[in-house]
Amino acid sequence: MKPFRVRLSLILMTLIGISMIGTGFTMAHLFRDSHVAALEDHMSREINLLVGTMEFRDMNAANAINYYTGQAQSIGKLTNSRVTFITQEGKVIGDSERNPQLMDNHSNREEEIIAAKDGIGRAIRYSDTLRQDMLYVAQKVSSQNGNFNGYIRLSLSLDLVEQGVNRAWTIMAGGLVLLFIAAAIVSYRVSLSLTSPLEQITRVARRITDLDYDARVSLKRRDEIGQLATAINVMADSLQTQLRTIRDNENLLQSVLDNMTGGILLVNERGKIALLNKAAEKMLDVNAEDLVGRSFRELKRHYELTRILEDGLFRREPVHEERSFYNSGERIMRLDGVPMTQDDSYQGMLFLLQEVTEIRRLERMRSEFVANVSHELKTPVAAVKGFAETLLGGGVKDEKTANSFLQIIYDENERLNRLIADILELSKIESKRVQLECSPVHLATFFDSLLETMSKVAEKKSISLSAEVPEELFIEADEDKLRQIFLNLLSNAISYTHEGGNVKVRAINRQKKDGTETVVFTVTDTGIGIPRKDLPRIFERFYRVDKARSRSSGGTGLGLSIVKHLMDLHHGAISVESDLGIGSTFILELPLLQEYEI
The missing domain is CATH 3.30.565.10 (Histidine kinase-like ATPase, C-terminal domain)
Structure with a gap:
């Protein structure tokens, strides 16, 4: 963000600098033009004054050149300018700086051409004679006595103008530098006021991206940046609330999965194990970290299980199977699998593993118990019945033998009573109906x-x-x-x-x-x-x-x-x-x- 702040400051300072330089050039140009215009008006008034006060002699006289040259030199000293007298045909008959006879015809000079048309003409050009830029003002003059019919031209060096412009430039440059420094400070403060809150917002956004949803923007502004900060905080609050809800749901789901007595095994449509809860880990004697994300065929020790999983994934139909697994002893497992779909898209198979070893053992024990009880009851009942039938049939005449038969019947009856009493006692104990005192x-x-x-x-x-x-x-x-x-x-x-x-x-x-x-x-x-x-x-x-x-x-x-x-x-x-x-x-x-x- 700091480079952005620097770039923003540079852009602002560049724009300010360009505008200030443009303003300076404009002001210098206006200053020069206004100064030149003032000089032109001043020189025009001087020509008018000269026309009103000067004695004009015959331009064609023999000594006309000497006269007008002397007048030009005298007037030039008074006005601090170059004075030139020119005939209507462009011949120079007097000049304060050079010998008129050595000078070219001036009929093609810009100021004379304009003066011939408008009465007064102005021009700025480089003087080959004086080797500097000159301001020329020529006015068409016709004396009242008719002795002079031509042009009076005044010219002035622009060095003074340039010196004034240079002084103005110096003053303006100093002012521009001070103004630029002030503008730089102001632009930096402006860029700082813009970028500093943006930096804070960016830092908070990065913290939120890094899952730090407690991060907040501490800005109290009512402008657009303040609104952006408020929006970031509202977004963080919403994300934090949603994440807390998601985490609570995940924790609840994970707690349900971890505390289920049945094993959960989820295999996606690509045959990769997507979920394996603790009960399934214990049943299969595997580690979920080693298997999640890998093929179900990694369960190599459980061939029967992998075959059922493969069949379920291929057929995409519910599976209900019961198999014996030999993992630290025989364990009987019941597998119930259902296809997982979302928006009519097949997502894989979800299998519920339930260990029914103890259930089957209890069922077997119940069957054995019933068989044993039947057998144990059958033996004394059969003995009692047999000996009783013998006695009732009159087959035993000997009293001693009859008494032994009766004793056997009595003993078997006692044994039967003990058996029934023990069965009832055991049934009460196992059904938790016995309370200790x-x-x-x-x-x-x-x-x-x-x-x-x-x-x-x-x-x-x-x-x-x-x-x-x-x-x-x-x-x-x-x-x-x-x-x-x-x-x-x-x-x-x-x-x-x-x-x-x-x-x-x-x-x-x-x-x-x-x-x-x-x-x-x-x-x-x-x-x-x-x-x-x-x-x-x-x-x-x-x-x-x-x-x-x-x-x-x-x-x-x-x-x-x-x-x-x-x-x-x-x-x-x-x-x-x-x-x-x-x-x-x-x-x-x-x-x-x-x-x-x-």
Whole structure:
């Protein structure tokens, strides 16, 4: 902007300088013309005065040249000019500067020609005699006595005029220089007043171009520049408001995309990946920064996905597929794709990726659960029905055999009741219909009561039951649910421990790094143990390590699943360690104090 200011100042000063020089030349020309005109009038009056006072003698007399030459010299000294007497035929008969006899005929002189026509003639020309510019004024004169009939001419050097013009030029030049300096200062101030606000407006416009929408023009003017500044500020306000709205919408859209549980994959009409949200990144184990803007075929690890994408882009029709992907294990994905159009122009395909692995697993578990429940119910029902039909048919005459049949019917009925009770309990827990009623539980007293309950079952197999619990240890929990947890664990431990074995319960207080306190329980037995391959699944419903042994022990296959759910309700954790043929240890960790949701 500074070069523009300089250029503007130079233009203004140039225009002012040209106008001032033109004015100077005009004034000098007018001054010279007016001065020359004044001299001409003055010389004309002098000729008239001369005509009125001079004694004219016969032009043709012998001594006429001497007379008129003497008169010319005398008058020239008085008027400080050159005086010439010329006959009507152009012959010079007297001159104040030269010998008339040596002078040319003057009939062709411009002033004589004009004087012959108009009575008086004027001319300016270079004098070869005096070698300078001269002003000539000639007047046609006819004396009253008739002795003179010709022209009286006065001539004056223009050096005086030129000197006056030069003095005027000097004075005018000085004035013009001062005026030019003043004009330069004024033009610079004018250009500064024009360019300075424009510079500010330009700076603000550049800041706005660089996305600095807080920039504003601080000008308080009412002229066009002020209106321009106001328009710039209004534009910046509008842009800032629109940008804020756009950013808010973008942030909202980005937040929606980032927090969606389903994956979003947008592929444009050229096959380039245009959008990939976080859920899709996690599902496909890729990085959006590495893929956005690149071909969907870069998803080389997911051949099934690229084939579906390619088919959808080619057909431009909705896609609904379900495929298994092997990415850190098998994952089942459902893909729903729709074509994207704008103003009837195809823009690509938008795909929604939903992981349905857990849904399908739950569906499979539900099917297995129904099958297992049906099987578990069918077995005791079939036994009850078979033995009851035998008894009703009168096929058993022996009272001892009949009693054994009745005992079997009773045992199967008990097993059926336990199974139904466990199914109902598990259903209530899983449906979140079970509410904990927590209160302080003295663990030493709690386990004394629990071991007394289980002692008769343990005595039948000569199994030693023991507990190591600090006398002062309390825990906040639902005592009934806590009893149900340990009854299941102790019952399993006794069931799968050989005769003469040991089952031991221990409880210790532990403080975590974050300062919270927990109680760690261990239930250890010297039983048959659990194979390592079965450890991850023992908390599943109806899962049995040894189905024949489990059925003979009277288990329902739901005990450990109930334990796991009750531990979750108490915000606890359970795990198991086992060595085949040596025994198993169940490790339970419960918070000392329960956290209640507000």
